[in-house]
Amino acid sequence: MADIQRVGVLGCGLMGSGIAQVAATAGYETTVRDVSQEILDRGRAGIEKSLGKLVEKGKLQPADRDAALKRLKFTTVAADLRTVDIVIEAITEDLALKNVLFLELDGLCGPGTIFASNTSSLTIAEMAGATKRADRFVGLHFFNPVPVMPLVEVVRTITTSEQTFKRAFAFAASLGKEPVAAKDNSGFIVNLLLVPYLLDAIRAVERGVGSVPDIDKAMQLGCGYPMGPLTLLDLVGLDTTHHIAEIMFKEYREARYAPPPLLKRMVLAGMYGRKAGKGFYDYSSNPPIVSNLGL
DSSP, X not given: OOOOOEEEEEOOSHHHHHHHHHHHHXXXXXXXXXXXXXXXXXXXXXXXXXXXXXXXXXXXXXXXXXXXXXXXXXXXXXXGGTTOSEEEEOOOSOHHHHHHHHHHHHHHSOTTOEEEEOOSSSOTHHHHTXXXXXXXXXXXEEOSSTTTOOEEEEEEOSSOOHHHHHHHHHHHHHTTOEEEEEESSTTTTHHHHXXXXXXXXXXXXXXXXXXXXXXXXXXXXXXXXXXXXHHHHHHHOHHHHHHHHHHHHHHXXXXXXXXXXXXXXXXXXXXXXXGGTBSSEETTSSSOEEOOOOO
């Protein structure tokens, strides 16, 4: 099969726009598809802002920024992805919705097109099985923020061909990322290890092991982490973490993946973290103060 030259991205949210940005910056003609022009306009504005910051910091030349923007195409029409060499799906963690889109594209794209999902918790096999190209299906799990984070987990299922895996791995490296090979299990490598750690931090709060700031400070200073687990949970989103934990618990049926009661109560209360203004910390104050968790 020919080398990858044209990239399609499904979804123009935070992850999709980030993936589109790095693909276009790396020299790929990139088409981004989403359901509404409003979402696409918001995604494009985010890309322009991100590229602008890179220029300000001297990490990107103005001419390279302009060239990257010219390589980007935004559309609401799925058929506009029919000529791409790889499709990277980056929509919400809804298996049924993902499979509807992959099934549609399976009938539009040529036989050489690789399908990839940016899912962080679902298994790739659950999506590959909805198409007639299970041998040309992989996981490409990027990390947020995509332009900054160097890692990509390249996930191979039991049906992924060796050629497809090698092409996907080389593609990830061509974006300036550091790819690692991962087995197709829920959570792959990073979330398989990270999610239980985050949930254990919530359990530590429930049990009164330490205060919220002391638990964060202990893990940050004692383990050399850039931030504590509760700060990280607020950044990731407590609703997102709860959703991922539910998926992983359903997959493994192990107690360490079960969302703690405190997490469920906080999500029900709309305490999603930074994006909601309140999680383990209350961000209406500067600096943030510890939220009242009713413990």
